[in-house]
Amino acid sequence: MIQPHTYIHSGAKLAPNVKVDPFSVIHPDVVIGEGTWIGSNVTIMDGARIGKNCRIFPGAIISAIPQDLKFEGESTTVEIGDNTTIREFVSINRGTVDRHKTVIGSNCLIMAYSHIAHDCIIGNHCILSNNTQLAGHVVMGDWAIIAGMSAVHQFSKIGAHAYIGGGSLVSKDVPPYIKAIRQPLTYGGVNSVGLKRRGYTLVQINEILDIYRVIYNQGLNTTQALEYIEQEFRASDERDEIISFIRESERGIVKRGTKGGTIEE
Structure with a gap:
């Protein structure tokens, strides 16, 4: 051979x-x-x-x-x-x-x-x-995908099942299960297509979406959002992974875009 x-x-x-x-x-x-x-x-x-x-x-x-x-x-x-x-x-x-x-x-x-x-x-x-x-x-979780022509800053973390759009400059951590798109890189919703392909149920996907609505849509700071999620959402692997990832982030996570309309699934 x-x-x-x-x-x-x-x-x-x-x-x-x-x-x-x-x-x-x-x-x-x-x-x-x-x-x-x-x-x-x-x-x-x-x-x-x-x-x-x-x-x-x-x-x-x-x-x-x-x-x-x-x-x-x-x-x-x-x-x-x-x-x-x-x-x-x-x-x-x-x-x-x-x-x-x-x-x-x-x-x-x-x-x-x-x-x-x-x-x-x-x-x-x-x-x-x-x-x-x-x-x-750089650390990437399982099933994470980075589209072409993207660059990731040193010490950045990308969560499991995350999707990063093409041509991105990644300088903040990207939490699990989400899409990160646009420039500067921002939260673009939950990666529902990828999760469906990997066998996640609609109930699981909707719960993940509800968690990120608290983080990105309710006007809370990160500490307040995580405390609310711990109190109001049932314990699950997905919930706990999101909370752990964000709490351990040293660079901070990508933010929600301020322009370009609402982000929904």
Whole structure:
């Protein structure tokens, strides 16, 4: 399964049925799981840990050192889960002393020309569309989607099941289950289409919508809104996840737009 004109260091650990196309280079401290395909002209550098049945397309560079002037050569990794697809010319940098690793979960799709910087943590089933750029230390929850040509500020957090529109500049945290759209980036309603596709019931979706109406529509500050939600809404995984995400936000969450009409589902 290893084609001619490919360089694989003897210290790399590849499962027996890994396929590597011509002109790719694999450095020594690399582990690649069963069934993974490495396209041509791919460079996989020290610290890469790649799961089973992944597809890495031509031109990708995995586990290059961080673009961080504080990096001093410490031993860190890039960890990629199973069944994840890395498209053409994606670059993924390994971690620094902050987290010691950059992580991409299972069943993700990272589209062409995207960049994932050091110490990012990407959940499962996430999609980064073409030319998405993540600065260092970004965290994305499961099932989050970022549309193309978007850029995410360092240390930002994106909640599970969130959707971020194309061409966005993300400088605030994006809470779970919502759509974030427009410039500057603002709350655009609940991601009801995505939630329906993933099996959420209409009752669950309406409850999430009611929670965000309290946060964005009732004129309360964040502390007041969260206290009201805890008192007036029944306990649920969705309610508790929203409350926890917003309380733990260090950058603050995206705001509601002041112009352009009302936002409804």
